[in-house]
Each structure stands twice: as C-alpha cells, then as structure tokens.
Amino acid sequence: MNAFLDAPPLIDVAMARDMALAQVQPVPALHDLSLARALGHVCARDVIAPAAMPFFTNSAVDGFALRLSDLTAARAALPVAGTIAAGAPAPVALPGRAALRIFTGAPLPEGADCVVPLEDVIEAGGTIRLAALPRRGDNIRLQGSDQPLGACLLARGTRIAPQHLGLLAANGITRVAVTRQPRVVVLSTGDELAKGGPRAAGQIFDANRPMLLALAQAAGCEAIDGGTMPDEAEPLARRLARLSAEADLVLTSGGVSMGGRDPIRPAFALAGGEIAGWRVAVKPGKPVMFGRLGNTAFTGLPGNPLAAFVGFHLFVAPQIARLAGAEPAPFAPFKARAAFSWQRRPGRAEVFPVRRAGTDATGLPLLERLGNGVSATLFPLAQAEGLAMVPAPSQGVAEGEVIDWHPFGAGV
Secondary structure, eight states: OOTTTTTTOOOOOOHHHHHHHOOOOOOOOOOEHHHHHHHHHBSSOOOOOOSSSSOOOOSSSSSEEEEEGOOSOOOOEEEEEEEEOOSSSSSBOOTTEEEEEEOOOOOOBBTTEEEEEGGGGGEETTTEESSSSSTTTTTTTTTTTOOOOTEEEOOOOOOHHHHHHHHHHHHHHHEEEOOOOOOOEEEEOTTOOOOSSOOOOOOBBOHHHHHHHHHHHTTTSEEEEEEEEEEEEHHHHHHHHHTTOOOHHHHEEEEEESSOOOOOOHHHHHTTTTEEEEEEEESSSOOEEEEEETTTTEEEOOHHHHHHHHHHHIIHHHHHHHTTSSSSOOOOOOEEEEEEEEESSSSSEEEEEEEEEOOOTSOOEEEEEEEEETOOOOHHHOSSSSSEEEEEOOOOOOOTTTTEEEETTTTO
C-alpha cells in the first residue's frame, strides 16, 4: 500500500488546535494550598475581598498631618504636637492649631484633612513652616479607596503569579483553592537515540525529551519523564498503555510520520487508542497526531526538534492550560513588522524563530528571521526571542509587512 495514498487531508491549524483542545477537560481534583506553595497553580474558585482596602485612612507619605483651617496665607506655620508611627493601634485626635508628625501608612489623626510631605516644610524649634498651602486630601489614602469590600481579588482560572500572592497576603488570606497540576508524561521514540553514555556511530542525543519536559513544567504541570523507546510497535504499545494510566496527557515525539519505521500509529492502535486527527497544515510539524488512550489525552509530535517545539506551543500548551482550568491563550497574538523579506511556497502555515531588531516609528517591534526553516536544528531557536507565523496562503513576507508573533514569556 502506498502510505501517501493512505494519508488524510491536512488539517487547518485553527481546526487542529480545536481538535487538540477537544481531547482534554479540566482536571476535577482541587487542592487547598498555602500561599507559599500556590505559585504557578491555577485558582479554582473566585477569591473575594473580605474587607475594603486600605483597612483605615492613612498617610501616603512621611510628613505632617494638619487641618487646613488652621492655616492662612499669612500664617503658614504650626507647632508640632506629637508623632504618629505606622502600626499605631488607633487614630488620635489632632490638637487645635497644631500638626502631628506622621509616617507612611500610619492612621490619619481625627480632624486632619491633609498631609504635607517632609520635603515641603522647614522645621525648626518644634515648628513647621510651609512654603505653600496644601489642598484638602493631599497625600491621604482613604479607607476603601484601593479595593472595595467584596471585590474579586483572584478570578477562577487565573494562573497564580507573585503579584497575586502579594494581593492575597495583603488581605490576610493565607490559603487558596487550586486545581491539581495536570500530569503530563513525555516520551521520545527512535532507534537513533543514544541511550546514555557515549554516542555510537549513526546515533544522536535526545534533545526533545529534556526540552518538552521543561516546556511542560513551565506551562504549570507535573512533568513526568517517560524515557525513550525504540521504533517497535508492540513494546511501545505496552509502554503507552502503562503511561496513560499515570497521566492526564501523554506527549510523544518522533515516529508519527508515514515512514515504514514510524511506530506511533500502529502502537497507538494496539494500545486501544482512538485517533481524532493526524497531519496538520503547518511547517515545521506536519505529522502531529491527536487522540485518546482511554481517559487520557494523547498528542504525538514530530521528532525534529524545531517541529516539536513549534507543535508544543501551537497545541500542547493550550491543552495543558485547559487541563489546569485556565483559558488557553492564543498563539502569536501580537503584531510586529518584518525587518526581512522572504519568499515561500504557500499551502501550509509556517512558524519560524525571530528576534527583535529595534522598533519602528509606531513602536511595533522589528523582527528578523533566524535560520533557514530546517526543522532538525535548535541553533537558531536558541538565539530567538519568539516565534512568528505566516498564514497558509501567504507567498512570503515583504520587508516592512506586519506579521503575527509570539514572544517567549507570553504564555509558554
């Protein structure tokens, strides 16, 4: 049988993403974690503010609290009657025709209606003299002005970042409900992979597994090393069946094309898997496969390292986000301007590494293309600051043309 005659039509990239997402559902298990352990997890329930913030009206600066009616243009001087430190248990009353020294965050004394910064007064002999009259409300943080009671501090589905932990801690919240991190097993296939130690003639080192494990971990999941397997369908089928019992997603690289030694599809069938889709109209990375092994999602990526990297960003990162209960982020949501020209054959969307070469007059990043489209090398990718994508009908890119790009750090 001619394998090419047996091949299905290529799947559009957007349709393939939808197909990949259809294989996964949010992990149902929840954990209640301390803030110290919650970083990178996905919030499972809206966290509501238990109080308004600030908790009390306080000073925004180090300075002097006073009453405007005690000042006139002719009499812009007041004696200093005392000091209020941050952490004072309760507001004190402001004496008549006097100021109180106050520190940042200290409760505003009753009767005060402004705070004058230290640098705006001359202090001598227990008296302050103002160069100019302040305005009512200057340098005062009113109770509840930052955050109302009942505000949503952290929405369900948000991946928890350091600033979220700070906000929760400021509100006295010490624990947060999160979804269990998805478990993703990463497995490499190929007779050509060195099994550790010196590389024999004709062998290569496995770059994909360490790279994909790191990408999966950065995406917020528990990344499990599934090891390597030779290009033999029956032992691979047994390994896939065993790994699927341990994971929410099994991720493989290699052996998913149409060659006579590509074992993923036959092994997947032997393991009882159901293929949802195979072969995507993208370059690099056409032989991508989606399916399920029982209750576990499966994604097979190509063996070429750049293709595996691209496939992860296009399809696997959204799957992990959905498993974790987060909203999958779009790929290449930003605009940039090409600082290169390039002709290509249309028919497949193409993704390639880029780096910034400055900005244009409007502030858009200028991108230069790296490498020559070879999917077996990571050298250009290691110098890149992101990935750019052109659509399938495109015949190339003209210098100055606006293109879509995915900077590293925007998502995974």
